[in-house]
Amino acid sequence: MAYLQLANIKKEYNVSRTQTQTVLRDITAEFKQGELVALLGESGSGKSTLINILGGLDTNYTGSVILNGQFLKDLTERQMDDYRKKRVGMIFQSYNLISNMTVLDNVKIAMKMSGVDDGRQTDRAIKLLKVVKMDHAALKLPNQLSGGQKQRVAIARALANNPEIILADEPTGALDKDSARLVMLILKKIAESGKLVIVVTHSQKVADECSRVVSIADGVIAQDVKAAPVKGAKGRMRAPVRAGGISSKNTMALAWNNLWRSRRRSLLVAIAMAIGMAAVILILSISSGITDYVNNVLVSGDDAMRLEIEKSDGTEFSDSEISAVEKLNGVAYTSAAVVSRSNVYYTYGNVSGTLLTLSSDEGALPSAISGEAPSEGQLYINEALAKDICSYDDYAEVVLGQTVELNMGNGESLSLTVAGVYEDGSSYSAFPCAYAARSVLEELYATVGRTLPQNKLVVAVESASYLSAVGEDLQTLGYTVSGESASLSDILSYIDLGTMVLTAVGAISLVVSAIMIFIVLYISVIERTKEIGVLRAVGGSKGDIRRIFLSEAAFLGAISGVIAVALSLLAAIVVNACTASLGVNIVSYFYGVYYIVGLALSVILSVCAGVAPASYAASLDPVESLRRE
Ligand code: ADP
Ligand code: MG
Numbered sequence: 001m002a003y004l005q006l007a008n009i010k011k012e013y014n015v016s017r018t019q020t021q022t023v024l025r026d027i028t029a030e031f032k033q034g035e036l037v038a039l040l041g042e043s044g045s046g047k048s049t050l051i052n053i054l055g056g057l058d059t060n061y062t063g064s065v066i067l068n069g070q071f072l073k074d075l076t077e078r079q080m081d082d083y084r085k086k087r088v089g090m091i092f093q094s095y096n097l098i099s100n101m102t103v104l105d106n107v108k109i110a111m112k113m114s115g116v117d118d119g120r121q122t123d124r125a126i127k128l129l130k131v132v133k134m135d136h137a138a139l140k141l142p143n144q145l146s147g148g149q150k151q152r153v154a155i156a157r158a159l160a161n162n163p164e165i166i167l168a169d170e171p172t173g174a175l176d177k178d179s180a181r182l183v184m185l186i187l188k189k190i191a192e193s194g195k196l197v198i199v200v201t202h203s204q205k206v207a208d209e210c211s212r213v214v215s216i217a218d219g220v221i222a223q224d225v226k227a228a229p230v231k232g233a234k235g236r237m238r239a240p241v242r243a244g245g246i247s248s249k250n251t252m253a254l255a256w257n258n259l260w261r262s263r264r265r266s267l268l269v270a271i272a273m274a275i276g277m278a279a280v281i282l283i284l285s286i287s288s289g290i291t292d293y294v295n296n297v298l299v300s301g302d303d304a305m306r307l308e309i310e311k312s313d314g315t316e317f318s319d320s321e322i323s324a325v326e327k328l329n330g331v332a333y334t335s336a337a338v339v340s341r342s343n344v345y346y347t348y349g350n351v352s353g354t355l356l357t358l359s360s361d362e363g364a365l366p367s368a369i370s371g372e373a374p375s376e377g378q379l380y381i382n383e384a385l386a387k388d389i390c391s392y393d394d395y396a397e398v399v400l401g402q403t404v405e406l407n408m409g410n411g412e413s414l415s416l417t418v419a420g421v422y423e424d425g426s427s428y429s430a431f432p433c434a435y436a437a438r439s440v441l442e443e444l445y446a447t448v449g450r451t452l453p454q455n456k457l458v459v460a461v462e463s464a465s466y467l468s469a470v471g472e473d474l475q476t477l478g479y480t481v482s483g484e485s486a487s488l489s490d491i492l493s494y495i496d497l498g499t500m501v502l503t504a505v506g507a508i509s510l511v512v513s514a515i516m517i518f519i520v521l522y523i524s525v526i527e528r529t530k531e532i533g534v535l536r537a538v539g540g541s542k543g544d545i546r547r548i549f550l551s552e553a554a555f556l557g558a559i560s561g562v563i564a565v566a567l568s569l570l571a572a573i574v575v576n577a578c579t580a581s582l583g584v585n586i587v588s589y590f591y592g593v594y595y596i597v598g599l600a601l602s603v604i605l606s607v608c609a610g611v612a613p614a615s616y617a618a619s620l621d622p623v624e625s626l627r628r629e
Contacts, residue, residue: 148179
């Protein structure tokens with residue numbers, strides 16, 4: 001049984017939609033191991049076409065290629081990858097070295113695709129470079145070599161996975177006489193070691209150095225001059241090998257190498273994307289920072305918050321209206337108590353001033369006092385008022401039991417006994433405020449001929465976080481909302497709105513950067529089409545190519561994410577420095593979750609943007625890619 005058999009191979013190309021060109025009509029031949037075969041033919045006779053079929057790069061033909069009794073057509077795509085990896089090594093007229101990789105890496109790339117470990121890759125690559133006498137140039141780049149030297153490196157690469165067949169497509173076509181002779185000598189030695197070497201040429205001179213000359217013309221084998229196998233040939237068969245795949249470490253290394261090659265472009269794209277991401281992170285941190293500031297600093301702790309509502313027609317609330325309000329989510333209770341903001345003046349001895357609020361809302365009293373409204377004739381005062389009327393350090397004790405006069409500006413005043421001093425947790429704590437029974441307020445209003453407004457309802461909210469929602473609900477019910485907490489509620493809802501708008505702007509910029517990554521990767525695929533062809537030729541599967549590009553996208557996203565985190569931290573420092581006068585950090589440094597989510601989102605977004613270019617790269621036809629100039 002022949003080692004390699006070609007039976008009735010026919011290949012047509014579609015020239016246009018209706019026209020086809022038959023390049024190979026009926027190729028039938030047998031090859032043995034140890035042969036050095038010249039495939040001779042005019043330019044355009046289909047030599048490269050046949051070589052690509054033998055090399056497993058082109059599977060779109062009729063007829064059979066049979067290796068060791070195994071029909072290539074029967075192999076799965078994966079087995080074809082292994083075939084290209086382990087069975088054949090290809091050499092091209094234009095060398096097809098990867099220009100940004102050193103000579104050593106170019107030889108190693110074939111082994112990388114097979115998952116050989118790195119130490120062995122280097123050892124073997126050096127050994128092979130010695131065979132082709134190129135070990136002195138291991139760390140040079142291809143463009144620092146002459147054509148002959150490049151071709152010798154390409155031969156070393158073809159030998160990397162110790163294939164049984166070497167296919168050389170016009171290896172000496174671009175070389176001077178001496179270089180060509182050296183290359184042919186190397187190929188001859190390879191054949192002598194027991195491999196089948198098929199050399200495509202249109203030069204009779206090259207053909208003369210081979211052990212057998214097969215001529216193609218008009219799509220058939222016109223002549224087959226069989227000579228004895230090369231002297232010393234020892235044909236041997238190897239059991240089919242299951243080649244390993246490219247390791248993820250090597251996938252990443254290749255991806256990183258690609259990014260590094262176009263590092264300026266990569267960095268610019270990463271920065272552009274990072275700016276969008278940093279903006280989103282910053283907006284969310286600022287929004288959380290301000291919300292926290294409002295909730296924790298302006299509003300003290302978990303104290304219930306109070307809103308006051310009024311009906312638009314100014315009438316009193318009915319029981320059903322009150323119970324409707326109490327059913328709202330986040331409402332703790334309602335109270336018909338009154339908080340007066342009309343001018344109420346206090347006098348104590350020769351000290352006098354204006355109260356900011358005089359309230360009868362016992363629910364808002366700190367529990368430390370009594371939790372009940374003061375009884376008639378009594379007054380609870382906050383610390384600010386206690387300090388105002390009594391300059392002693394132990395004001396709380398001194399002032400207890402003393403009499404404070406309240407009036408509304410017309411000389412008529414009420415005398416009240418201070419029954420308690422309370423620590424004020426509200427945002428009014430710096431101003432004099434007091435609590436009195438509802439009847440006291442009524443009496444006080446009567447002194448100026450006014451009746452106490454009955455038309456207000458105090459709505460206590462469970463916690464600050466419900467404030468905006470309850471405020472909105474009350475407005476929806478048609479009530480006018482006011483009170484100490486109403487402005488906070490407005491602030492919080494403005495913050496929410498602002499955050500939403502700004503986040504949307506940030507998100508748009510993220511979409512733009514995703515498109516940018518898409519374009520950059522797409523350009524990169526186009527630029528590296530030939531390289532993709534080489535990777536496929538040395539056994540890289542479609543999946544390998546896709547993974548390399550996706551890894552590239554992931555790296556790009558990760559770099560951009562790190563830059564984004566750095567930028568937003570920097571911006572946080574600047575913003576905080578600018579707003580230092582507020583006494584709090586407007587941007588909290590501790591929203592670590594935004595940084596982590598930002599980083600992860602960068603990677604995810606980038607990988608998503610990379611899916612289409614990576615799939616495009618994987619779908620490229622290897623023959624076409626290698627043909628690309
Ligand atoms: P050789 O290597 O012997 O010079 P090729 O095998 O490269 O010849 O090409 C043989 C013929 O097939 C040529 O006429 C060429 O124009 C044609 N051909 C090769 N590739 C394609 C293709 N992808 N599409 C259409 N025609 C092609
Ligand atoms: Mg050709």
